[in-house]
Amino acid sequence: TQTVSQSDAHVTVFEGDSVELRCNYSYGGSIYLSWYIQHHGRGLQFLLKYYSGNPVVQGVNGFEAEFSKSDSSFHLRKASVHWSDSAVYFCAASIWPNYNVLYFGSGTKLTVEP
Amino acid sequence: DAGVTQTPRHEVAEKGQTIILKCEPVSGHNDLFWYRQTKIQGLELLSYFRSKSLMEDGGAFKDRFKAEMLNSSFSTLKIQPTEPKDSAVYLCASRLGANQDTQYFGPGTRLLVL
Numbered sequence: 001t002q003t004v005s006q007s008d009a010h011v012t013v014f015e016g017d018s019v020e021l022r023c024n025y026s027y028g029g030s031i032y033l034s035w036y037i038q039h040h041g042r043g044l045q046f047l048l049k050y051y052s053g054n055p056v057v058q059g060v061n062g063f064e065a066e067f068s069k070s071d072s073s074f075h076l077r078k079a080s081v082h083w084s085d086s087a088v089y090f091c092a093a094s095i096w097p098n099y100n101v102l103y104f105g106s107g108t109k110l111t112v113e114p
Numbered sequence: 115d116a117g118v119t120q121t122p123r124h125e126v127a128e129k130g131q132t133i134i135l136k137c138e139p140v141s142g143h144n145d146l147f148w149y150r151q152t153k154i155q156g157l158e159l160l161s162y163f164r165s166k167s168l169m170e171d172g173g174a175f176k177d178r179f180k181a182e183m184l185n186s187s188f189s190t191l192k193i194q195p196t197e198p199k200d201s202a203v204y205l206c207a208s209r210l211g212a213n214q215d216t217q218y219f220g221p222g223t224r225l226l227v228l
Contacts, residue, residue, distance in 0.1 A: 034216070043118070043205055043219035090157070100145075101170060102217065104157040 003027055004093045006105035014113050015083055021076040021108045023091030030096035033074040039087045086112045118220035120206050125225045132194040135223045138187055139208030148181050148191050151203040196227045
């Protein structure tokens with residue numbers, strides 16, 4: 001059973017465009033969701049997280065994500081991308097009662113063209 | 115502040131060799147994780163330590179993989195004997211300790227087994 005799925009393996013946009021990277025989860029209980037970014041040859045860097053409260057969460061570098069229980073989604077958005085946003089983005093979830101284990105999606109490679 | 119450091123950054127091994135990967139977590143962090151990253155399987159949890167105690171050992175990796183945390187600021191991952199299918203990027207991450215805290219990742223060690 002795949003807890004987290006990222007339907008788009010690759011997304012290409014132009015600099016200045018808006019972008020949405022999709023993440024869906026399959027779990028009916030308490031869930032903790034986060035997004036990480038991985039630049040080529042580097043480790044993962046935390047972008048943002050959601051556990052409860054306001055479903056729209058703000059992250060670093062202008063990223064935000066919105067949690068939707070009805071859609072089982074936690075899509076990542078940015079209003080205006082920069083070439084430096086080119087990277088692989090991973091959605092991750094941890095589920096009750098074992099919040100220690102992070103289940104990662106397969107990743108979406110974002111390419112921002114000039 | 116120093117982030118998570120991993121050494122070596124690259125390792126090439128012959129099949130059957132023993133290799134040891136090293137990780138230093140963020141100072142003061144109580145939890146440490148080892149992950150394996152491949153294109154096909156994505157990110158897989160190998161081990162999880164809390165305050166130097168092994169909490170999760172990633173069942174599928176038990177036989178040839180052994181992670182240890184010798185003190186709160188140093189961990190090793192030993193693969194013995196190595197096989198070509200072990201070729202991957204091995205990521206170490208640490209976090210302060212609470213279940214929903216952010217994980218901070220190191221740059222990874224890229225292992226190639228010939």
